Amino acid sequence: MKSSLTPLGPPVSRDRIIDTLPKWYTPDACLQLREHFHGQVSAAYQRRNTGTVGLKLSKVVVVGDLYVGKTSLIHRFCKNVFDRDYKATIGVDFEIERFEIAGIPYSLQIWDTAGQEKFKCIASAYYRGAQVIITAFDLTDVQTLEHTRQWLEDALRENEMGSCFIFLVGTKKDLLSGAACEQAEAEAVHLANEMQAEYWSVSAKTGHWEPVPWMRGTLTAGPCQP
Numbered sequence: 001m002k003s004s005l006t007p008l009g010p011p012v013s014r015d016r017i018i019d020t021l022p023k024w025y026t027p028d029a030c031l032q033l034r035e036h037f038h039g040q041v042s043a044a045y046q047r048r049n050t051g052t053v054g055l056k057l058s059k060v061v062v063v064g065d066l067y068v069g070k071t072s073l074i075h076r077f078c079k080n081v082f083d084r085d086y087k088a089t090i091g092v093d094f095e096i097e098r099f100e101i102a103g104i105p106y107s108l109q110i111w112d113t114a115g116q117e118k119f120k121c122i123a124s125a126y127y128r129g130a131q132v133i134i135t136a137f138d139l140t141d142v143q144t145l146e147h148t149r150q151w152l153e154d155a156l157r158e159n160e161m162g163s164c165f166i167f168l169v170g171t172k173k174d175l176l177s178g179a180a181c182e183q184a185e186a187e188a189v190h191l192a193n194e195m196q197a198e199y200w201s202v203s204a205k206t207g208h209w210e211p212v213p214w215m216r217g218t219l220t221a222g223p224c225q226p
């Protein structure tokens with residue numbers, strides 16, 4: 001008989017092995033500034049006892065207007081691909097992504113929801129039980145940023161108060177540069193603070209989501225493009 005500790009499936013890929021906390025995009029809108037896990041978490045991981053301090057499976061829901069790039073973001077993250085053709089999500093879709101965090105197998109269940117109004121009631125049925133809500137908007141379309149408040153409100157309504165980590169993600173960063181990018185990011189960082197969310201700008205096309213130096217500490221210095 002197999003041991004209950006036998007891992008299910010093949011080992012996780014190297015970039016899914018997490019030993020330190022991934023860095024924030026900007027300290028002006030981030031959920032935590034630490035680089036290392038809390039001492040209690042590290043100790044529990046070392047004892048292989050994550051019962052009270054960690055989840056081995058987390059549910060992430062990605063919400064936002066149609067065409068902002070939710071599916072593209074998830075496909076880049078999970079499959080490292082980009083498709084320039086638009087295929088609307090019908091209702092919901094999901095991916096499971098496996099990690100190893102400080103030696104413990106861990107899975108992210110990532111729910112891609114439809115942005116189209118006609119599918120909203122199907123998609124909203126899947127908001128419940130989320131540990132992470134990602135509200136996505138298109139950096140080139142300010143209206144989609146304004147709509148993130150409503151998307152977040154709808155997703156939070158289906159979950160316990162204070163039970164979700166919130167991220168605000170600006171997509172299609174490759175389409176913006178210079179002052180326009182700085183302005184869009186500054187507005188988004190402002191809103192992220194109101195939402196108590198962590199902010200990220202990304203491009204599913206280029207795969208760019210490194211922290212941008214000018215965002216560190218000041219919103220005024222340096223160019224927007226890496």
Ligand SMILES: Nc1nc2c(ncn2[C@@H]2O[C@H](COP(=O)(O)OP(=O)(O)OP(=O)(O)O)[C@@H](O)[C@H]2O)c(=O)[nH]1
Binds near residue numbers: 114203
């Ligand atoms: N240039 C550029 N285009 C992008 C990027 N991300 C997505 N797109 C394009 O934007 C369009 C919409 O992307 P989707 O990922 O399908 O958008 P969605 O938010 O999932 O749309 P719905 O499923 O209708 O809610 C597609 O044509 C993508 O190729 C990006 O980072 N850069």
